[in-house]
Amino acid sequence: MAIKIDQKIVKYQIRSDDDKETAPENNVIQMHEKLERPELLLGSTYKIKTPASEHALYITVNDIVLNEGTEHEQRRPFEIFINSKNMEHFQWVLALTRIISAVFRKGGDVTFLVEELHSVFDPRGGYFKKGGKFMPSLVAEIGEVIESHMRTIGMISDDTLDENQRIHIQVKRAELAARDAKHAPKEVPADTDADESYPASATLCTKCHAKAVVVMDGCMTCLSCADSKCG
Numbered sequence: 001m002a003i004k005i006d007q008k009i010v011k012y013q014i015r016s017d018d019d020k021e022t023a024p025e026n027n028v029i030q031m032h033e034k035l036e037r038p039e040l041l042l043g044s045t046y047k048i049k050t051p052a053s054e055h056a057l058y059i060t061v062n063d064i065v066l067n068e069g070t071e072h073e074q075r076r077p078f079e080i081f082i083n084s085k086n087m088e089h090f091q092w093v094l095a096l097t098r099i100i101s102a103v104f105r106k107g108g109d110v111t112f113l114v115e116e117l118h119s120v121f122d123p124r125g126g127y128f129k130k131g132g133k134f135m136p137s138l139v140a141e142i143g144e145v146i147e148s149h150m151r152t153i154g155m156i157s158d159d160t161l162d163e164n165q166r167i168h169i170q171v172k173r174a175e176l177a178a179r180d181a182k183h184a185p186k187e188v189p190a191d192t193d194a195d196e197s198y199p200a201s202a203t204l205c206t207k208c209h210a211k212a213v214v215v216m217d218g219c220m221t222c223l224s225c226a227d228s229k230c231g
Contacts, residue, residue, distance in 0.1 A: 028072045029066050030066070030107060031064075031104075031105070031108070032107045033102075033106050041063060043060050044152070045058055048141055057086075057142075059081070061079075062079045062081075063077055076153070077155075078104055079105075080101055082096070082097050082142070089138070113143070114150065115143075118140050118144070119140075120137045132202075133208075134204055134209040134211070136209075169226060173198070176199040176201070176214055198211060198224070201214065207225055208225040208227070210224040
C-alpha cells in the first residue's frame with residue numbers, strides 16, 4: 001500500500017529489530033463494557049447442593065476468548081447464570097447474576113468479587129460442605145464456585161505451598177492420624193461431611209474454612225492452607 005507524503009521530511013530514523021519487539025500493539029483487545037457479545041461463548045456449569053435447600057443450584061459461567069490465536073489470547077468470564085427448581089431465592093439470585101455479569105463485562109481486575117462474596121454470612125448460620133469445608137452462606141458458596149472457575153482459566157493463581165511446607169505437613173498429618181487411630185474409640189459414627197484426609201480431631205480454619213486445624217509443635221496450624229498462629 002502506497003502512502004503519499006505531502007510534507008517536507010525534517011527528520012528520519014532507521015527502526016531496529018529491538019524497537020519492533022518493544023513497540024506497543026494497538027490491536028490488542030481488552031475487556032470493556034462496550035464489547036459486544038459474540039455468537040459463541042465457552043461455558044462451564046457447576047452444581048451446588050446445600051443442606052439449606054432440597055433442590056440443587058446449577059451455576060453456569062460463560063467465558064469470552066479475547067485475541068484468539070495470538071500471543072495475547074486470554075479467557076475471561078463474560079456472564080453468569082444460576083438455575084434451580086427452588087424458587088425461594090429466585091429474586092435475589094436473578095439480581096445477583098445480573099450484577100456479577102455487569103462487573104465481568106466492565107473489565108479490569110474482577111477477582112475482588114470472590115472476596116466480597118466470601119464475606120457474606122447468613123444470620124441463620126452456615127453449613128459444612130461435603131469434605132468438611134465450612135460455608136458461611138449460600139452466597140459465599142457461589143463465590144467459591146466463581147473462585148474455582150477463575151483458577152481454572154488462570155485469572156487467580158493457586159496459593160500452593162512450597163516443598164518444605166508440604167513435606168512438613170505430610171509428616172505431621174501422618175503422626176496425628178496415627179495418634180488419633182490409637183486413642184479413638186472402637187465404634188465411632190461415620191461423619192459423611194468430614195474430609196478423611198485430615199485427622200478426626202481437626203477443628204475449623206478461619207482462613208480457608210476447612211476443618212483442618214490441629215496442634216503442631218504447640219501451635220494451632222491448618223493442614224490445608226498452612227495458616228499458623230505462630231507465623
